[in-house]
Amino acid sequence: MxxxxxxxxxxxxxxxxxxxxxxxxxxxxxxxxxxxxxxxxxxxxxxxxxxxxxxxxxxxxxxxxxxxxxxxxxxxxxxxxxxxxxxHPGPAPLAIAQDKIVMRQELSRLGLPVPIWASVTTPAELDTFLMDNGGRVIVKTPRGGYDGKGVRLVSSSRDVADWFEAGDPLLAEELVSFTRELAQLAARSPSGEISLWPLVESIQQDGVCAEVVAPAPALTAGRSDAAAEIARSVAEKFGVTGVLAVELFETSDGRLLINELAMRPHNSGHWTMDGAVTSQFEQHLRAVLDLPLGATAARSPWTVMINVLGGPTSGTIADRYPIAFANQPTAKFHEYGKAPRPGRKVGHVTVSGDDLDDVVYRARAAAAILKD
Amino acid sequence: MxxxxxxxxxxxxxxxxxxxxxxxxxxxxxxxxxxxxxxxxxxxxxxxxxxxxxxxxxxxxxxxxxxxxxxxxxxxxxxxxxxxxxxHPGPAPLAIAQDKIVMRQELSRLGLPVPIWASVTTPAELDTFLMDNGGRVIVKTPRGGYDGKGVRLVSSSRDVADWFEAGDPLLAEELVSFTRELAQLAARSPSGEISLWPLVESIQQDGVCAEVVAPAPALTAGRSDAAAEIARSVAEKFGVTGVLAVELFETSDGRLLINELAMRPHNSGHWTMDGAVTSQFEQHLRAVLDLPLGATAARSPWTVMINVLGGPTSGTIADRYPIAFANQPTAKFHEYGKAPRPGRKVGHVTVSGDDLDDVVYRARAAAAILKD
CATH class of the missing domain: 3.40.50.20 (Rossmann fold)
Incomplete structure (x- = not known):
């Protein structure tokens, strides 16, 4: 069997x-x-x-x-x-992933680097937090948010008056001055084996992952090691099993701060399907079955993944294949079997190669044909 | 849709x-x-x-x-x-693939290089062919053979007396003195676009493909060009659509002779799933849908594919994953959902890398664990 x-x-x-x-x-x-x-x-x-x-x-x-x-x-x-x-993952790590306030509490308890945050239940508490943190902060609903939903940039408690009506606490966070966003993908098996893919850069648009560059350009060894150490701590101390994604801010003063955790395969890891020896999906299967994990090295110097957001303005993604395939024969196309809708993730495109500018150009060209 | x-x-x-x-x-x-x-x-x-x-x-x-x-x-x-x-492929190319005598006739008609051959209907005709070709020849049943079945090395017409009983012609071929076997994989779309993967070496055991090395080691450009030209001619002149595999003998005097044709994805192309930008299976889908073909470059300097023949002596392939995955984390494992049986193709393993000896070692080690 x-x-x-x-x-x-x-x-x-x-x-x-x-x-x-x-x-x-x-x-x-x-x-x-x-x-x-x-x-x-x-x-x-x-x-x-x-x-x-x-x-x-x-x-x-x-x-x-x-x-x-x-x-x-x-x-x-x-x-x-x-x-x-x-x-796998079990109830305990999922409880942390299910509530952003719990997540911040647990990360802070472990001494892992997070933005300055507070749990605020009243407009007055938020206004105090705003005053202490430069007058503009991020507010998140603790549950159910994704892809930029449940996240607002606010300069007054009035900006989230509707969210306060429910009476539940909200997560308030400092507006981090970051130079870019990074993501560290990892996998851990129930036996405790951990594997880490190369640290990547993720480029967000309107709160949604739009592009990923693997590995993140211009990384120092220290930065990679720090990200790996954060992911390893999260995986071990929270008992995560399967794939874990740690989304990070790289700050202008050279620190890494944890933005979000995902305890499952993640958009920032789609590049691994074509760009790594073992993809995040294979690794997730290996991990949850407690099988030994596969090698995570990149297959090419550079791999760029671009999301197809929304999909074509008319017809289907497959309708664009004749033009897309002819224009970009090295691109790998992935379609999710979902109807096009503005902003919806309906597919992605990956290109690998030796020259980053060329890889980015080809990936963007391929994705653009599917979206136009 | x-x-x-x-x-x-x-x-x-x-x-x-x-x-x-x-x-x-x-x-x-x-x-x-x-x-x-x-x-x-x-x-x-x-x-x-x-x-x-x-x-x-x-x-x-x-x-x-x-x-x-x-x-x-x-x-x-x-x-x-x-x-x-x-x-796709259509009835005309399939007719050529379905009958080895027709295949030889058509290849000879086009002037493509094949071993010396004859259609023999009686023992006397075969004995004459034997006498003219060194006393040892290959005899094949024109239809239904695969993986070494329907192929015999004979030194007397008595060796295939059973096959003559049916009264149908048999294909007799010279015993080619070859240094190795090569395979040229190609794809052609109904619109006429053709793509070719790198020429590979295939190592047979008991008439069954056992290992493939991509690209074939120590190839001259002339040899690669000749193989590509043969595959291109077959694809165009026979009107093949989809994937085409041309199995070739490289002779000790430096010629290429066509051994077999397969008008479908082929065992000699399984390495492309992990080792080429576009796999033979994706290319076949693109080709039969008349979509533009994908890039066929190798992803690594070397890729080695090893068939899992027969499968484990007890239990299933998946039972061996804990040991196989732990021992060979860079290997890609493929399982076909077939019950183990002696000699049966039940899966394959692929390893890619920069050093051929190392890649061969790892691939053989991984496959051996699944077979033991």
Missing amino acids: PPIVGVIGGGQLARMMIPRAIELGIELRVLAESDGMSAQLAATAVGDYRDADTVLAFARDVDVITFDHEHVPQDVLAQLIEAGVSV | PPIVGVIGGGQLARMMIPRAIELGIELRVLAESDGMSAQLAATAVGDYRDADTVLAFARDVDVITFDHEHVPQDVLAQLIEAGVSV
Whole structure:
């Protein structure tokens, strides 16, 4: 019998696990939110991941449960554990990923570098935080945010008056003066093996990852080592299993600060599918099955990944293949099986090569054809 | 709507098309011979490819029909064409692939280099051919042979007395004195675009491809050009669409002779999945959909592919992953979802790198763990 991995959530991250599962002979089963999701091909069940009975029924006979997202409620996770199901990442690291205030508390407790932050429950608390931190700060809803949603730049508590109405605490953070954003991808297995990919630069647009350059240009060894050490600490001390992404600010005064954590394969790691010996999706499968991890070296001096956001203004991505393939024969095209919609991540393009300017040019040209 | 490719045959070649189809957002549908075939995940129908009604029903609503093997009968192909189905490769090149005597006739007609050959229908004809060609020759059944089956080394017509009983002609060929076997992989689209991968060396064991080294070591530019020219001629003059493999003998006196043709993705091209910018499976999908072809450059100085023949003596390939992954973290493992059986191709392993000796060592070590 092949190993069986059950994935909760049918989005593009689950979809991108399928190819390597096929190649390794691992059976992948997906619990999708609805019909026609990105990971449809491997969907063996459709249902609500917040419903314990649905999830328990799905988890029967799998060797391990893992995730396309971090939103499975703690009480459902607890029932899985109680039923003897192997769950990776487990409830404890997921609890940290599920609440940005908890995440900041835990990171601070470990002494890991984070922006100055506060949990604010009233407009008065936020106004005090604003006054202490230059008059402009970032406010985030602790739960459910992604891709820039649930994040605002505010200069007055009035800017998030609607969020205060719910009465729940909000996360306030200093507006970090950063030169660029970096991301350190790692994987950890239940046995404790850790692997790290090269540190990359990620370029955001409107709060969404738009481009990734691997490795991050002009890195000192000290900077790479610091990022690796942060990811290693997070993985070990939070007991993360599977892939972990640590999004970092590189500050103008040369520090690294943790911006976000993702305890799953991550957009900043899509370049590994074409650019690294072992992709984040293969590594995630290896890790959650507690198999030895694969080599993470880059296959080329440079790899650039560009998201296709929104998709073409008319027709489908595949309609653009005749032009895109002809123009950029070295580009690797990835399509997520999702209908185009403004700002939506519907695919990505990767180009690898020896000359960074040339690689960036080709990747942008290829992605532009899919978006125009 | 995504493009839809229908594949007749559910073996490992169909299986290995699935990952790239997913990544490109191409819908792949497979007509499998039975349940539980290698390409099960994409099997939308199970039936006999020799039955026209079965094949016609399967072909409804696909954009193109292509193949896991070359055995679909000509009358079935003719009915597909008559029904207006796009079929790639088409009936004419498949007729050449289906009969080794026809293949030799057509290659000779075009003046392409082949071993000395004859069609022999009686023992007396074979004995004459034996006498003219050094007393030891190769005899092949024109149809249905693969992986060394239907091929014998004979020194007397008595060695193939059983084959003569059917009364059909046999193919007799000189025993070529070759230094090694090479393979030239190519792809051609219906529009006429042709792409060629680097020329590789293939090492056979008992008539089965065991190892492939890409590119073939110690190649002169003249040798590469000659192989490319042969593949280009075959693709153009036979009107091949999709992937074409030309297996070649490099003779001790420096010539290239065509040994076999395969008009589909081929074992000698499995290295491209991990070792080339565009794999043979992606290129086949692009070609049969008449999309522009992808770049075929090697990703590393050396890539070595080793077949897993037979599989482990006990348990499954996946049972060996803990040891294999730990020992060879740079190896890429491919499993075909087939039960182990002596001599059967159940998977392959690929390693890429800068030093050929090291790459060969690692690939052999990885494959050995899966076979022991």
